[in-house]
Structure formats: C-alpha cells, structure tokens
Amino acid sequence: MLHILFLFSLILTSTHVLAQDFCVANLDGVLTPSGYACKPESKVASDDFVFSGLGMPGNTSNIILAAVSPAFSAQYPAVNGLSISAARLDLAPGGVIPMHTHPAATELLYVVHGRITAGFISSSNAVYVKTLTRGDIMVFPQGLLHFQISSSKRPSLAIVTFNSPLPGLQILDFALFANDLPSSLVEKTTFLDDAQVKKLKGVLGGTG
Numbered sequence: 001m002l003h004i005l006f007l008f009s010l011i012l013t014s015t016h017v018l019a020q021d022f023c024v025a026n027l028d029g030v031l032t033p034s035g036y037a038c039k040p041e042s043k044v045a046s047d048d049f050v051f052s053g054l055g056m057p058g059n060t061s062n063i064i065l066a067a068v069s070p071a072f073s074a075q076y077p078a079v080n081g082l083s084i085s086a087a088r089l090d091l092a093p094g095g096v097i098p099m100h101t102h103p104a105a106t107e108l109l110y111v112v113h114g115r116i117t118a119g120f121i122s123s124s125n126a127v128y129v130k131t132l133t134r135g136d137i138m139v140f141p142q143g144l145l146h147f148q149i150s151s152s153k154r155p156s157l158a159i160v161t162f163n164s165p166l167p168g169l170q171i172l173d174f175a176l177f178a179n180d181l182p183s184s185l186v187e188k189t190t191f192l193d194d195a196q197v198k199k200l201k202g203v204l205g206g207t208g
C-alpha cells in the first residue's frame, strides 16, 4: 500500500513539474527569457533530437588559435527548455579561450584529447587552475570568470556541457577593449595606462 502511494505521489509530482516532454524551438519566433516557443509536436521528428555539428573541428586560424562550436538552442533547437546544452572546443597549439563567463550556466569540460590548462576565479578572488589531460573533467561554476589554454604541441579537443540551453557568453577582453567605451573610462575603471588600452583596442577592434 505504501509502495503504491509512493509511486502515485511520484507520478503526481513529476507530471506537475514537467507539463510537456519537450519543446523543440521554433526559431522563427522571438527569443524570450524563457527560451523559444515550441514547434508543434506533430512536426517534431527524430532528426530534431540529433545534432551533428560537433563532429567536425572548428576553424582555429584566428587570433585566439581556438574555436568554439556551440550546440545551444539556436543551433540545436531540441535543447530549448531542457536546461542543457553543449559545445565543442578546438585548441590549436598556443590556442586560448580567453577569460570569459557564462552568466546563466555552470560548465562541465571533458578533455577528449590533448592537454588543456583550465581555471576559474571565485567570487572571493581565489584561483583554481589545473592542467587537464585526456579523460579529465573540470567544472566551472555558474557566472565565474574562467579560461582554457592549450598546453600541447598538438591540437586539443574538449566537449563542454552547460546546465542551460542559453548559457550566455561574455568575454572579458572584448567587454573592455572591443567596443566604443572611451579609453579614458576604460583606464579609470581598470587602472591600465593609455598605451595599453589603445593597443588592446587596436588589436581587438575597439574605438574611442
């Protein structure tokens, strides 16, 4: 009897929490804070739940010698509403994913091959950094600044997962040096000197 009651309450609880099984994004609609509207279930097929975009290396011929290939709602509409997403990180030798945060998600990184030095900085300004090798995982708590740097003479590959289909991304150096915030204000707020700020704005495409 107790068992039956327990089962019954489990069913009640889960149906209450999960009103529908999934909500494959209708990308033609608008993106709201709670995600995209759902594609009608009659139009959802097996293919919607599969994404092959992480199967190929990203192009690392760029300033950071690294590439991030996301599988967020916009690329992989099936994760809309499901509190999960993923991305592929390719790091060429010397590559770096610069200091950044995901305001809306915790990240779990899994090293498929290569060597990656990864770290994050806590709210109390403590640094947690490790060099990871194949098979290692490392977690980056939600909202904290973190980075990944190649520690290999060969390409490194990692898969990262997030507990949100829309993790968000803010890159520290881009926020500081890749926009039109006047150099005088950047200098005031960072304590960097004018030459350093102008140099980084030049490299990263900022103005002012």
Ligand SMILES: *[C@@H]1O[C@H](CO)[C@@H](O)[C@H](O)[C@H]1NC(C)=O
Pocket (backbone or CB within 6 Å): 059, 060, 061, 062
């Ligand atoms: C990679 O990006 C570089 C720079 O944008 C470009 O010249 C090159 O053709 C790209 N390579 C591939 C394989 O797409």
